[in-house]
Amino acid sequence: MNSSTPLHIPGFVDLQVNGFIGVDFSSAALTEEAFLHAGHALIARGTAAFLPTLITGSEAVLHRNLTVIVSALKKDATLARHVPGIHLEGPFISREPGAVGAHDPAAVHAPDVALFDRLCAWSDGRLRLLTLAAELPGAAELARHAVAQGVAVSCGHQLAGPADLARLAEAGATALTHLGNGMPNLVHRHNNPLLAGLAEERLKILFIADGHHLPHHVLKVLARAAGAARLIATSDASPAAGLPPGAYHVLGNAAVLEPDGKLHNPEKQCLVGSSATLLQCMNVLHGLGLFALEDLVRIGFHNPLALIHLAPQGVPTCQHALVFSPSEGFTLA
DSSP: OOOOEEOSSSSEEEEEEOEETTEETTOTTOOHHHHHHHHHHHHTTTEEEEEEEEESOOHHHHHHHHHHHHHHHHHOHHHHTTOOOEEEEOSSSOOSTTTSTTSOGGGOOOOOHHHHHHHHHHTTTOEEEEEEOTTSTTHHHHHHHHHHTTOEEEEOSSOOOHHHHHHHHHTTOOEESSTTSSSOSSOOSSSSHHHHHHHOTTSEEEEEOSSSSSOHHHHHHHHHHTOTTTEEEEOOBOTTTTSOSEEEEETTEEEEEOTTSOEEETTTTEEOSBSOOHHHHHHHHHHHTOSOHHHHHIIIIIHHHHHTTOOGGGOOOOSSOEEEETTTEEEEO
């Protein structure tokens, strides 16, 4: 007897996808064909909508890749319906070790309204989400400008404290990018970006739910401290997502994909994005037993849409119906 329950959502919504099945959205070698191939592969695996994410890079590469993605989407109306916009994770982030994460510190740029406007123009108005570091001079001014252009602002890859995050929230920022990651391994026991982020209730919490970026006990803390109303699950999928274990060059890093799915740079001792889809991440959350089904649907579908001001009715169905059972979690019919 089939005990699976059909879900009345078209699939999950992922606001942070760096690449998939060997395709790097931030690579200077990205082609339209590769982007379309990765996008169609992703929506076949339970993701109904996603924001292709470009990490910190030179102005020339950002210009090139935004143009490539926009051109590809104009040629493929089917995929374009599943891509409501683009996420810029940088270049306005901290270049400090730990906070910069896997990004190239040489390509980090101070908050700059003029550069942001050029990025908007190159995206053909498709920017939906901007990640920046809250403590940087000019961050609040850039946040106000971005929000006025209809772009949601999220704080991340930062060394921000409570006052920094409060200032950004007042400037219109509404979220935190992968809270608990993109920060140094060693921080002050009280004044650190993780606790500051949890305490700033005006900011929604994007978090990577692959089970590697945040250990299960930290996921439990997020669930208890923030609750389903504030949480937004993301995959942070890297170009190695969907590939078998092995050694890869990922987002400028010599990375190793372990059999358990952990993707990391052993030399830098940092993770390099995840190898998971959002469907897999949602099953990690289900396995914790902390959320009712309706809360999981909120975290993986309704909350991300609300952050980028998109109505649920605007999301097309992914290639396979999504079903749920308590024993198997989320699967594709």
